Amino acid sequence: MADGSGRQTRVTSSHWGAFEVDTEGDRIVATRPFAADPDPHDVPSIVPAAVHHRSRVARPSIRKGWLETRTREGRGSEDFVELPWDEALDIAAEEIDRIRKTHGNEAIFGGSYGWSSAGRFHHAQSQAHRFLNAAGGYVASFGSYSTGCAQAIMPHVFGVNFIQFLYEHQDGWPTIHDNAETLVMFGGINPKNSQVSMGGVTEHETAGWFEKFRAKGMRLVNIGPQRTDAPEGCEWLPIRPGSDTALMLALAYVLEEEGLTDHAFLDRYTSGFERFRPYLMGESDGTPKTPEWAAPLCEADPGTIRELARHMARTRTMITLAWSLQRGEHGEQPYWMSVVLASMLGQIGLPGAGVGYGYGAIGGVGKPLIGLNGMTLPQGENPVGRFIPVARIADMLLNPGAAYDFNGRREAYPDIRLVYWAGGNPFHHHQDLNRLHEAWQRPETIIVNEPWWTATAKRADIVFPATTPYERQDIGRSPLDDYLFYMPALIPPVGEARDDYDIFAGLSERMGISETFTEGRTSDEWIPLLYAQYRENAAGKGIEVPTFEDLQERNWMRLPIRAEAPNRTLLAPFREDPEGAPLPTPSGKLEIFSEVIDGFGYADCPGHPVWLPPQEWLGAAGEHPLHLVSPQPGDKLHSQLECALADIEGARPVALAIHPEDAAARGIADREVVKVFNSRGACRARAALTGDIRRGVVAMPTGAWFGDPGGNIDPDGNPNVLTLDVGTSRLGQGCSAHSALVEVGKLEA
Numbered sequence: 072m073a074d075g076s077g078r079q080t081r082v083t084s085s086h087w088g089a090f091e092v093d094t095e096g097d098r099i100v101a102t103r104p105f106a107a108d109p110d111p112h113d114v115p116s117i118v119p120a121a122v123h124h125r126s127r128v129a130r131p132s133i134r135k136g137w138l139e140t141r142t143r144e145g146r147g148s149e150d151f152v153e154l155p156w157d158e159a160l161d162i163a164a165e166e167i168d169r170i171r172k173t174h175g176n177e178a179i180f181g182g183s184y185g186w187s188s189a190g191r192f193h194h195a196q197s198q199a200h201r202f203l204n205a206a207g208g209y210v211a212s213f214g215s216y217s218t219g220c221a222q223a224i225m226p227h228v229f230g231v232n233f234i235q236f237l238y239e240h241q242d243g244w245p246t247i248h249d250n251a252e253t254l255v256m257f258g259g260i261n262p263k264n265s266q267v268s269m270g271g272v273t274e275h276e277t278a279g280w281f282e283k284f285r286a287k288g289m290r291l292v293n294i295g296p297q298r299t300d301a302p303e304g305c306e307w308l309p310i311r312p313g314s315d316t317a318l319m320l321a322l323a324y325v326l327e328e329e330g331l332t333d334h335a336f337l338d339r340y341t342s343g344f345e346r347f348r349p350y351l352m353g354e355s356d357g358t359p360k361t362p363e364w365a366a367p368l369c370e371a372d373p374g375t376i377r378e379l380a381r382h383m384a385r386t387r388t389m390i391t392l393a394w395s396l397q398r399g400e401h402g403e404q405p406y407w408m409s410v411v412l413a414s415m416l417g418q419i420g421l422p423g424a425g426v427g428y429g430y431g432a433i434g435g436v437g438k439p440l441i442g443l444n445g446m447t448l449p450q451g452e453n454p455v456g457r458f459i460p461v462a463r464i465a466d467m468l469l470n471p472g473a474a475y476d477f478n479g480r481r482e483a484y485p486d487i488r489l490v491y492w493a494g495g496n497p498f499h500h501h502q503d504l505n506r507l508h509e510a511w512q513r514p515e516t517i518i519v520n521e522p523w524w525t526a527t528a529k530r531a532d533i534v535f536p537a538t539t540p541y542e543r544q545d546i547g548r549s550p551l552d553d554y555l556f557y558m559p560a561l562i563p564p565v566g567e568a569r570d571d572y573d574i575f576a577g578l579s580e581r582m583g584i585s586e587t588f589t590e591g592r593t594s595d596e597w598i599p600l601l602y603a604q605y606r607e608n609a610a611g612k613g614i615e616v617p618t619f620e621d622l623q624e625r626n627w628m629r630l631p632i633r634a635e636a637p638n639r640t641l642l643a644p645f646r647e648d649p650e651g652a653p654l655p656t657p658s659g660k661l662e663i664f665s666e667v668i669d670g671f672g673y674a675d676c677p678g679h680p681v682w683l684p685p686q687e688w689l690g691a692a693g694e695h696p697l698h699l700v701s702p703q704p705g706d707k708l709h710s711q712l713e714c715a716l717a718d719i720e721g722a723r724p725v726a727l728a729i730h731p732e733d734a735a736a737r738g739i740a741d742r743e744v745v746k747v748f749n750s751r752g753a754c755r756a757r758a759a760l761t762g763d764i765r766r767g768v769v770a771m772p773t774g775a776w777f778g779d780p781g782g783n784i785d786p787d788g789n790p791n792v793l794t795l796d797v798g799t800s801r802l803g804q805g806c807s808a809h810s811a812l813v814e815v816g817k818l819e820a
């Protein structure tokens with residue numbers, strides 16, 4: 072709507088939900104919550120300051136030393152030279168051509184991991200992949216930082232890919248509400264994290280469901296290092312991070328010891344319990360996994376463990392695991408063991424019972440919706456066909472040609488000469504950033520499309536300024552949400568920014584691959600075309616969506632796709648008829664023992680779930696005695712919008728939650744700026760004393776922009792200067808961000 076003052080208000084969508092935006096001329100001036108959101112949050116309020124921030128990349132920029140002599144030296148410290156678009160595109164196209172002709176396309180790393188922005192067409196990572204495919208392919212990456220480890224292990228257990236499991240098996244909130252009596256939440260369920268969803272979540276419901284759970288008298292148990300990982304009013308069992316498998320084993324032991332195991336379920340629906348049981352009971356290794364055995368490992372009282380096991384067996388119980396549990400060393404084990412525990416309870420496949428993953432991790436999990444496909448820009452074929460597990464990037468760059476294991480395959484790391492990144496911030500998301508900084512010196516050329524001068528952009532050789540979603544039109548839609556948005560171009564591009572599509576179109580033209588990349592279309596021609604396909608798909612499912620022009624006019628609409636019944640297409644039919652609807656596993660059943668995994672011969676992930684302590688956890692604490700967890704930030708998405716948040720007086724360095732007794736032992740006062748350190752690095756943080764974190768654990772959110780390389784102290788507090796860069800195991804090779812030991816001390820010390 073326009074009013075007399077020239078101010079306009081429209082709605083747009085983002086990963087953190089829809090919001091109203093006021094513009095005046097070429098500026099965003101204010102934002103307001105979207106009216107239909109029952110639980111909006113204030114992330115959008117920082118958008119105006121971030122979009123017009125001084126840290127926007129104004130013009131195409133090439134690092135001075137690279138421009139002059141193509142030297143790799145100076146990444147992260149040297150100045151950039153601004154160039155006109157044509158010149159910069161000529162240089163970049165020539166360089167990509169040189170690399171692919173000299174070294175082949177397997178010398179190009181284009182995994183380009185990252186969340187980019189919401190909006191179906193201008194999804195930067197998809198654009199980068201389509202471009203690199205048109206150019207002859209690239210080395211890709213498997214899985215996500217979010218769930219890479221689960222994506223590798225869980226198909227062995229359930230037979231389907233993990234993402235499909237999340238959305239096709241897991242019960243919706245209404246089913247849990249109507250049926251579950253007990254919710255046992257490993258790592259909690261945090262409404263703060265469900266503010267966010269890939270592509271946007273419009274109605275934030277998680278907090279509301281917990282109010283209903285409490286009103287109904289459900290027993291809600293939060294198991295993990297922070298009380299605040301679950302809404303208020305939940306019981307809290309503050310176990311050590313990384314010890315969940317030990318606790319689950321002890322719960323399983325009690326079931327078996329007290330005759331509470333559902334053996335009929337195990338016989339009918341699972342395979343391999345007889346191979347697991349001797350381990351559980353200690354017959355194979357001399358160590359029965361009793362509550363007394365687990366007590367010192369997870370620091371939970373044996374009586375509490377026994378009581379919880381009996382209660383879980385007596386009531387309809389849903390076990391949930393945060394994704395964080397598999398972002399730690401041996402993250403495969405709690406995920407696999409949770410299936411064994413739920414199987415022993417015998418409730419898998421019943422409504423509101425069994426096991427589920429990532430409720431609360433992102434807003435869409437638990438929303439029962441009818442799936443609607445479409446609105447995806449085709450990415451073409453990747454002729455290279457090589458990939459690395461996503462979190463193994465530093466290993467790859469540091470060790471070209473070296474062999475590594477992944478999920479039964481033995482591969483060699485490719486020799487990467489050129490890295491192209493669009494829509495991600497590896498100097499936010501990767502572990503042990505000082506190590507990544509070293510690895511990052513190896514490629515000949517690094518090209519980054521970015522709206523802002525992030526730590527990654529600053530470490531590139533060529534930086535192309537990209538638009539933000541507020542500067543281009545798009546369609547906002549997520550398969551996990553029941554709203555549809557026309558996202559208008561609210562303001563013109565800031566500085567000389569261009570859409571990723573136009574950047575890649577410009578490169579394609581110069582490389583003679585324009586026809587493959589653009590197919591002769593501009594983005595304004597692609598968007599209505601993809602939308603029309605989506606509309607047709609929806610019509611096929613009996614769902615009417617407006618024409619593109621109508622949607623432009625309406626700005627947004629609610630889709631009638633709430634499913635009445637839960638989306639339980641996998642395990643409910645299996646429970647009903649295990650022979651007729653077997654699981655696509657080798658045994659057709661839930662695999663408690665996996666012959667396939669056993670056949671890999673991995674000591675760090677054997678044929679059934681086992682307790683394997685991480686190399687860094689409280690059970691191994693020495694010189695660095697505190698366990699650092701680095702959860703997702705509540706004030707933003709990852710490192711996005713950080714530039715403007717960091718401007719707020721007193722907001723940086725970021726808060727470090729620490730128990731008052733741990734603080735007192737170090738003479739640290741509340742709000743004091745401290746140094747957090749280990750042998751990998753050091754950063755500043757502001758101590759936040761709280762009894763809501765267990766002793767011995769400190770928590771620091773991700774997302775502060777990484778500052779100085781090398782031995783210096785990172786000023787704003789990026790926890791990834793401290794985290795451990797190892798794979799979860801040879802099976803999953805996921806990221807191990809949550810397994811890290813640190814010490815906290817006075818800043819001047």
Ligand SMILES: Nc1nc2c(c(=O)[nH]1)N[C@H]1C(S)=C(S)[C@@H](COP(=O)(O)OP(=O)(O)OC[C@H]3O[C@@H](n4cnc5c(=O)[nH]c(N)nc54)[C@H](O)[C@@H]3O)O[C@H]1N2
Pocket residue numbers: 184185186187188193195216217218398493494495496497499500501502520521522523525537538539540571701702703708709710711773790791794808809
């Ligand atoms: N220690 C620790 N580390 C972690 C985690 C943890 O739990 N602990 N979690 C991990 C997880 S789960 C994840 S998913 C990752 C997230 O890591 P990332 O997804 O890499 O983080 P973002 O900050 O979202 O990075 C997106 C980047 O894309 C840019 N961008 C946005 N829109 C556009 C666009 O239209 N075009 C272009 N070219 N760029 C755009 C943004 O400015 C930003 O720099 O972090 C991981 N890192």
Ligand SMILES: Nc1nc2c(c(=O)[nH]1)N[C@H]1C(S)=C(S)[C@@H](COP(=O)(O)OP(=O)(O)OC[C@H]3O[C@@H](n4cnc5c(=O)[nH]c(N)nc54)[C@H](O)[C@@H]3O)O[C@H]1N2
Pocket residue numbers: 216217218257258259261263264265266267294295296297300311312313314315393394395396399429431432433700701702703704705706707708709770809
């Ligand atoms: N506001 C906001 N929400 C987000 C994001 C964001 O950046 N901002 N990012 C989104 C993304 S990409 C993802 S993948 C999800 C991630 O969702 P999750 O993986 O669920 O989230 P985390 O915040 O990493 O961790 C949740 C909690 O797990 C606990 N924890 C850590 N290690 C352990 C352990 O070993 N055992 C137990 N029991 N608990 C442990 C920590 O106390 C932590 O607070 O969040 C999404 N939601």
Ligand SMILES: [Mo]
Pocket residue numbers: 215216217218
């Ligand atoms: Mo993630």
